[in-house]
Amino acid sequence: MTDATRLAELRQKFGRVPEGPSDPKPGTVSPREAQPRFRGLESGHRACQGCGEALAARLVMECAGPDVIVANATGCLEVFTTAWPQSAWRVPWVHSLFENAAAVASGIEAAMKARGKNTKVLAFGGDGATYDIGFQSLSGMLERYHNVLYVCYDNEAYMNTGIQRSSSTPHAATTTTSPAGKERMGKRHLKKDLVSIIAAHHIPYAASASVAFPQDLQRKVRYAMGIEGPTFLVIHSPCPLGWKHDSRLTIDVARKAVECGLFPMVELERGSLSNVMPIRQVRPVTDYLELQGRFRHLFADDPRAEEERAHLQALADYNITTYGLTGGDPDNADTVGTAAVGRGGHPAGRLRP
Amino acid sequence: MTILTRSAYGEPGTSLDFKTGNWRSTEKPVHIHAKAPCHGACPAGEDQQAWFALLQEGRVEAAWRALVAANPLPGVTGRVCPHPCETACNRKALDGALAIHNVERWLGDEAVANGWAYPVEEPPADAPVVAIIGAGPAGVSAAYHALRHGMRARIFEAASEAGGLLRSAIPPTRLPRAALNAELDRVLSLPGIEVTCRARLGRDVSVEALAADHAAVLLAPGCQEGRDWDVGGSVPADHHEGLALLKEFMDHGQFPAAQRVIVHGGGNTAMDLCRLMKRFGVGEVTLVTASGLPGPDTATDDLINVVPRELEEALEEGIEIIPHATVNRLIMRGSKVVGAEVASLKKVPGTDGRKKRVTFEGTERVRDVDMVIPCIGEMVDPEGLHSWINRGYLRPSDHWGTLSDRIYALGDARGDRGTVAEAIGDGARAVAAVAARLNGGEATTDTRAELPASDLNPVYYPPAARSVAPKLPVSERTFEAEIEGDIGHEAALAEAARCLSCGNCLACDNCWTFCPDSAVIKTAELATDGSFYLFDLDYCKGCGLCAQECPTGYIQMRPE
Numbered sequence: 069m070t071d072a073t074r075l076a077e078l079r080q081k082f083g084r085v086p087e088g089p090s091d092p093k094p095g096t097v098s099p100r101e102a103q104p105r106f107r108g109l110e111s112g113h114r115a116c117q118g119c120g121e122a123l124a125a126r127l128v129m130e131c132a133g134p135d136v137i138v139a140n141a142t143g144c145l146e147v148f149t150t151a152w153p154q155s156a157w158r159v160p161w162v163h164s165l166f167e168n169a170a171a172v173a174s175g176i177e178a179a180m181k182a183r184g185k186n187t188k189v190l191a192f193g194g195d196g197a198t199y200d201i202g203f204q205s206l207s208g209m210l211e212r213y214h215n216v217l218y219v220c221y222d223n224e225a226y227m228n229t230g231i232q233r234s235s236s237t238p239h240a241a242t243t244t245t246s247p248a249g250k251e252r253m254g255k256r257h258l259k260k261d262l263v264s265i266i267a268a269h270h271i272p273y274a275a276s277a278s279v280a281f282p283q284d285l286q287r288k289v290r291y292a293m294g295i296e297g298p299t300f301l302v303i304h305s306p307c308p309l310g311w312k313h314d315s316r317l318t319i320d321v322a323r324k325a326v327e328c329g330l331f332p333m334v335e336l337e338r339g340s341l342s343n344v345m346p347i348r349q350v351r352p353v354t355d356y357l358e359l360q361g362r363f364r365h366l367f368a369d370d371p372r373a374e375e376e377r378a379h380l381q382a383l384a385d386y387n388i389t390t391y392g393l394t395g396g397d398p399d400n401a402d403t404v405g406t407a408a409v410g411r412g413g414h415p416a417g418r419l420r421p
Numbered sequence: 422m423t424i425l426t427r428s429a430y431g432e433p434g435t436s437l438d439f440k441t442g443n444w445r446s447t448e449k450p451v452h453i454h455a456k457a458p459c460h461g462a463c464p465a466g467e468d469q470q471a472w473f474a475l476l477q478e479g480r481v482e483a484a485w486r487a488l489v490a491a492n493p494l495p496g497v498t499g500r501v502c503p504h505p506c507e508t509a510c511n512r513k514a515l516d517g518a519l520a521i522h523n524v525e526r527w528l529g530d531e532a533v534a535n536g537w538a539y540p541v542e543e544p545p546a547d548a549p550v551v552a553i554i555g556a557g558p559a560g561v562s563a564a565y566h567a568l569r570h571g572m573r574a575r576i577f578e579a580a581s582e583a584g585g586l587l588r589s590a591i592p593p594t595r596l597p598r599a600a601l602n603a604e605l606d607r608v609l610s611l612p613g614i615e616v617t618c619r620a621r622l623g624r625d626v627s628v629e630a631l632a633a634d635h636a637a638v639l640l641a642p643g644c645q646e647g648r649d650w651d652v653g654g655s656v657p658a659d660h661h662e663g664l665a666l667l668k669e670f671m672d673h674g675q676f677p678a679a680q681r682v683i684v685h686g687g688g689n690t691a692m693d694l695c696r697l698m699k700r701f702g703v704g705e706v707t708l709v710t711a712s713g714l715p716g717p718d719t720a721t722d723d724l725i726n727v728v729p730r731e732l733e734e735a736l737e738e739g740i741e742i743i744p745h746a747t748v749n750r751l752i753m754r755g756s757k758v759v760g761a762e763v764a765s766l767k768k769v770p771g772t773d774g775r776k777k778r779v780t781f782e783g784t785e786r787v788r789d790v791d792m793v794i795p796c797i798g799e800m801v802d803p804e805g806l807h808s809w810i811n812r813g814y815l816r817p818s819d820h821w822g823t824l825s826d827r828i829y830a831l832g833d834a835r836g837d838r839g840t841v842a843e844a845i846g847d848g849a850r851a852v853a854a855v856a857a858r859l860n861g862g863e864a865t866t867d868t869r870a871e872l873p874a875s876d877l878n879p880v881y882y883p884p885a886a887r888s889v890a891p892k893l894p895v896s897e898r899t900f901e902a903e904i905e906g907d908i909g910h911e912a913a914l915a916e917a918a919r920c921l922s923c924g925n926c927l928a929c930d931n932c933w934t935f936c937p938d939s940a941v942i943k944t945a946e947l948a949t950d951g952s953f954y955l956f957d958l959d960y961c962k963g964c965g966l967c968a969q970e971c972p973t974g975y976i977q978m979r980p981e
């Protein structure tokens with residue numbers, strides 16, 4: 069079977085239309101146990117208020133579980149879910165090191181294969197673990213073509229150790245190791261274009277997603293889950309503490325990152341762009357930046373601030389033209405269509421007369 | 422209880438032992454059930470959000486039943502109400518207010534066509550009986566609401582048919598008699614309501630006699646008595662008062678001969694009269710009104726008091742309107758009018774803080790006309806009501822309509838009303854007060870705060886254009902055919918789907934989906950409203966995200 073037919077088949081099976089959540093439980097159970105969704109990641113974890121990463125991981129688990137094993141790199145997600153002797157996970161889950169989630173996942177996958185089991189293996193890491201320190205093991209995993217879905221929870225810095233810059237930290241953001249001040253306007257370098265690097269491994273599927281668009285995020289997880297082979301998802305996950313925004317604004321901030329073009333929502337299959345989330349109404353980057361303390365210095369009365377704002381706007385415009393994020397008629401998969409709600413849920417699953 | 426494991430592992434899901442809710446900030450999320458602004462603005466007391474919600478679920482009959490819990494005549498108000506609800510609608514700021522009246526009308530007509538039963542039962546034979554004077558919308562509404570409270574109603578109507586001004590004054594082109602009769606008959610034939618026509622207060626019955634053997638007497642006689650009118654002392658010999666002219670036309674289909682007419686006033690009567698005369702063949706019809714026309718700078722108390730689309734249609738039909746003006750002087754030849762002096766006028770703040778009308782010197786202009794028709798409002802016919810009338814009206818002391826112990830005033834006769842919806846609301850309120858009093862309590866009002874547009878999260882509502890009702894072209898407008906059409910089933914449901922559900926949960930699942938702590942619990946797979954969601958405060962950290970992303974403003978953060 070050629071890759072093309074296989075992909076067509078998968079699209080058919082796991083593509084656009086998301087399935088409804090289903091996890092029915094008979095008998096008398098508590099309301100929490102009766103939730104009509106798989107609770108792979110439970111309450112009681114120690115994440116901060118409004119944590120985007122906790123939300124992203126829960127959304128992934130909801131539609132990836134229950135038949136999965138997770139290998140988790142060191143980082144906030146690992147720490148806040150597993151304060152011994154408790155665990156927020158309701159699937160087999162293992163933590164080994166910061167730099168080796170992909171390697172551990174590769175090993176588990178090989179073991180599963182040897183035992184003739186179909187259990188899907190997931191590898192989770194933060195941006196530090198993925199863009200930087202675990203990058204080598206991730207590249208190896210992709211190259212060896214392990215049947216693993218790797219999810220990077222991108223909060224754009226080493227948050228667990230106190231907000232140090234990573235290669236994912238956006239240009240001009242303040243972190244403890246890229247402070248804004250007399251010398252410099254926050255991080256000097258650019259955010260690494262990881263999705264393109266991953267896609268260059270010629271893997272079946274690599275995509276970016278955002279906590280602000282959960283239906284889209286879950287569609288991407290389902291799609292990746294149906295692929296036999298390495299797949300990769302990076303999820304933009306605001307960190308109220310590290311980005312210095314109000315905890316209630318996590319979704320708002322994430323949504324504006326997409327709507328201004330700084331965080332493009334793309335899907336690549338075998339290295340080629342196969343889909344983007346069009347932006348119905350593009351906003352200026354300042355709408356996104358002004359919500360966050362990590363960009364506060366960009367609003368100072370300082371010519372360098374103005375220049376950096378223009379630079380970030382140029383980067384957003386670059387994404388928009390490179391990926392073709394505007395144009396076209398209103399579409400139910402664009403930023404407005406995907407966010408739309410109606411009585412009884414998302415319009416796709418809405419009650420009909 | 423915390424279970425210590427032997428080595429570095431934890432049992433699945435045991436984090437639930439650790440109640441992160443005790444980390445909560447100073448605030449917790451609550452469900453608020455706010456009042457939607459449309460509801461707050463509807464003089465008939467309809468909760469449009471509630472019936473739109475049922476339509477969104479596809480439950481059309483249930484939606485009608487929810488509507489008629491307040492207003493028994495949706496087919497009427499859907500056609501003639503100036504819809505203040507739409508002026509208040511929060512969707513106005515997005516892409517146009519809900520076309521509430523279109524859907525209301527459609528629901529009313531559906532109920533008639535399908536014979537849906539009103540949600541009332543016949544009260545027992547020995548139930549308290551209220552006596553009602555007048556079978557206009559106020560009296561009819563009061564009778565209907567009496568049934569809803571378990572009381573019987575006995576209406577005394579002076580005319581030969583029920584309906585009040587709906588029948589005698591509002592032109593059939595706006596309110597076809599078939600539609601009026603169908604709805605009115607359905608209400609008045611409900612068991613427990615008794616209507617006696619040709620029974621006039623003062624002549625056939627008296628307030629005192631009725632009060633003696635009824636639980637209460639509700640006075641809804643409307644305003645029938647023309648006011649005296651003269652301009653600078655001159656009254657033409659062939660003087661016609663607007664409402665009388667209109668009623669006459671309804672009965673006989675004739676207007677006195679005239680080619681150029683000025684109608685002086687700024688309400689429904691003036692507007693209807695202008696349009697009918699123009700259609701009848703009067704060459705020039707000019708409306709002179711002290712009020713202003715709708716515009717961005719028009720203050721609400723300055724705005725001409727007519728149904729907005731009425732004004733639009735009048736202009737289409739070639740009626741000339743002179744706003745902020747008055748008729749200063751009549752130019753007479755003998756006792757016949759040959760001209761009118763019109764001058765500019767404006768309401769300006771007076772020294773006592775109240776607005777006063779000032780006519781501006783030097784703005785006088787003379788129009789050649791054959792007739793000047795005042796439409797300056799009517800007062801209560803004092804017959805049988807002498808002891809209750811106060812400067813032309815009944816003027817009750819409160820919004821329940823209380824005149825005295827068991828006597829209430831409702832509708833136009835109060836003196837501070839002027840629309841069908843207000844009359845209907847008055848009927849409901851007066852009966853609620855009577856019922857509460859019989860039960861030894863006091864009636865209560867909905868004191869919930871209204872949800873401002875700023876509490877919504879508009880991101881989640883995709884654009885959707887407001888429905889437009891079909892309209893007869895000017896050339897096809899007659900004296901009978903209804904000018905505005907029905908929007909139909911599909912458009913009505915599409916319009917209902919535009920409702921933002923202000924202040925009330927629409928079960929979008931956003932809170933459930935977005936809570937990073939799974940502290941929002943959903944109790945059914947298919948939810949339709951807020952009764953399906955709970956906050957599990959054992960795990961809620963008070964981040965405020967659910968409140969921020971709730972599209973409807975139904976979740977708000979409150980101090981612990």
Ligand SMILES: Cc1cc2nc3c(=O)[nH]c(=O)nc-3n(C[C@H](O)[C@H](O)[C@H](O)COP(=O)(O)OP(=O)(O)OC[C@H]3O[C@@H](n4cnc5c(N)ncnc54)[C@H](O)[C@@H]3O)c2cc1C
Nearest residue numbers: 555557558559579585586622642643689832833839840841
């Ligand atoms: C030309 C015109 C157009 C209008 N257009 C609109 C419109 O588009 N939208 C809108 O909302 N409102 C409109 N109105 C106003 C609206 O019709 C009134 O506000 C409404 O009808 C008032 O209702 P009501 O029950 O208080 O009084 P009415 O409708 O006046 O009914 C009073 C009833 O009491 C009866 N009655 C009077 N005296 C006695 C007595 N002594 N004994 C027994 N019975 C008696 C009368 O015969 C009548 O049937 C219009 C009014 C006019 C004149």
Ligand SMILES: Cc1ncc(C[n+]2csc(CCOP(=O)(O)OP(=O)(O)O)c2C)c(N)n1
Nearest residue numbers: 142143144166194195196197225226227228
């Ligand atoms: C080899 C190694 N170096 C450093 C650390 C310390 N450390 C633990 S978590 C972390 C940051 C993780 O950042 P990221 O992967 O972005 O995840 P986040 O906490 O931001 O979710 C670091 C530096 C470590 N555990 N191992």
Ligand code: SF4
Nearest residue numbers: 463498502504506842
């Ligand atoms: S009666 Fe008038 S205000 Fe009330 S819902 Fe109907 S149109 Fe709106």
Ligand code: SF4
Nearest residue numbers: 459510511920921923
């Ligand atoms: S959007 Fe719906 S609930 Fe809100 S004011 Fe308009 S009609 Fe009422």
Ligand code: SF4
Nearest residue numbers: 936961962964965967
């Ligand atoms: S999103 Fe969850 S944790 Fe945050 S305030 Fe709402 S219920 Fe509480």
Ligand code: SF4
Nearest residue numbers: 926927929930932971
């Ligand atoms: S977010 Fe949606 S489901 Fe939750 S309370 Fe608000 S309207 Fe209801």
Ligand SMILES: [Mg+2]
Nearest residue numbers: 194195225227
């Ligand atoms: Mg990170």
